[in-house]
Amino acid sequence: MAQVEVKDIKKYFGEVHALDGVNLSIKEGEFLVLLGPSGSGKTTLMRIIAGLEKPTAGEVFIGERLVNELPPRARNIAMVFQSYALYPHMKVFDNIAFPLKTLRVPRGVIQEKVKQVAGMLRIDHLLHRKPRQLSGGERQRVALARAIVRDPVLFLMDEPLSNLDAKLRASARDELKQFQRRVGITTLFVTHDQVEALGMGDRIAVMNYGKIHQVGTPKEVYNDPADNFVATFLGTPPMNLLERGDQIVGFRPECFLPKALHNVQQDELVCFPFLVTRIEYLGSDQIVYGTLGGVFHNVKAMASLSATAPVSINEGQVHEFAIQTKDMRFFDRATGQRVEGPGGNFQW
């Protein structure tokens, strides 16, 4: 049984179709990430599930209950905001206790529960501080504590990591994922950061222009994108897309390597002469920019390989690069949808 079910949700702001018939189901205990660029409608979808926004059409079920007409407070959900939205005039203790006070939980129980979650998130020494006296990471933990204290059936998280600096974000990602596993609460996590999505999601729903393009595990959406939007939105650098006839051929830059680095039979490879125009050194990796030869004459492409790769590549020279046929993906040129490739050996 799905914990959350969203059926044909539409949300129009005048002429703007923020959501255009979205269907999504989140399984119990699942960590589902809504991934998409700014303006793709992911936050709107989350706000509709939270009850902060009314859909123009469609239905939202939480548990088995239709919640369209219920206010946020009747949905037994908790939300963590990008800004954390801590109450600035309340001490940390009162911030965490607030959802319990609204439920008229006895004072003794509140004391106990707040101490328990504060201990779990290691903020028990901060209970008497005001939010402005906390660091970004501490604020985020307080927001999490406030969300979990009422034992919600659903966690909604709206880019809760994006206000943290890069170093803290990596550890916060790990902590958050472990925390969710421990408490086992169904979680919907909104982000535009693919690293967060790939690293944390049990499944990822990729959105653009108010539509869900693909729902799948991180491996599925990365390796088998449903269309060329998903193919280019995920991956840094993005998938190389080359037009050929009525199809688009796609391959990941990390699969496009100097021929010498492939340890497979010749007939499993498709080779291209590759004129290297620039090499970008990124520490552990290097990105090689250049233009292809052969049938894709003068088409730009990128290759990504380890900085320690045992080959020498020089700018301005033509090298022989290759892709394994199993790493090639094909899309319909008109619709952008994934299609079957020609299969087996094919000639370029």
Add this chain to the structure above:
Amino acid sequence: MAVVARESGSARFRYLLDRVEVLGPVFMAPAILYMVAFLGLPFLLAIYFSLTDITINNIQTGFSFVGLENFIGLFRDRIFRQALRNTLIFAIASQLLAMILGQVTALILMQDFRGKTIVRVAILLPWAVPIALGVLGWKWMFDSLYSIINWTLQAFHILGPDQWPQWLGTSNLAMISVIVVHAWKAFPFVAVIFLGAMTAIPQDIIDAARVDGAGFWRRTFQVNVPIIAPIVSVGVIFGTVFAFTDMSVVWLLTKGGPVNSTQVLGSYAFQVGIVSGDIGQGAATSLFLVPILMVAMVLTLRAMRRREL
């Protein structure tokens, strides 16, 4: 060489106003001059006059220093004591009423509805129209013969056919009238301050409170009001000081009557010092509240700073 020297000379003037230490005083000067000329000097003069026996009769022939006699005399003055009591009632009641009206108005104006702009302008009108004009309208509404308020109350059978209250002619009703008119005049200002403060609350915090289970009242009194309190208290201080020192509504509506029942310190000081010509006594009356208001202001501002977010 000469060209360079001339250029640097004109450059010094050309960029004079780029320097904060020059630009700051230039911008501040008009305000400071205005305050010194129209507030500072009269205030010092009032302190000086309040310590003398100056009247319009001896202003040219010479007056003498009498120490605190004018202030001591105030406590023996029955009308002064009544004016002091009236001032407290008038200021506190009108300010409370204005706060309630202002907050309700702000909450209404935060909602989206058709014709909101017109309502917004209409609500700001009492604050924008000249005080004499507004009070003149009220004077007609309270008129002993033509009161439209009485007429309406009768039409709705709230008043009987032989009941016709004299709003400005009876002590208690006159006090209620001046309080209502002052609150009517003051509430748009309160509403604007509330509205400004409320719109400054981040939407995330309002949403968080909704998701956390807070209904309208809890959101208002446990989240919104504490967050806007520091901003609103500035408005309240202004409003209260204004209500304590203002005499315009009282003077235009009742001139302090009937039988001093709406006499406030401002109007009484004007009555004694200007109309009756006892400048020293008038100055002492008008200065009476200064130390009290100052202490109240310092205390409020300090409390506010402690609450700062």
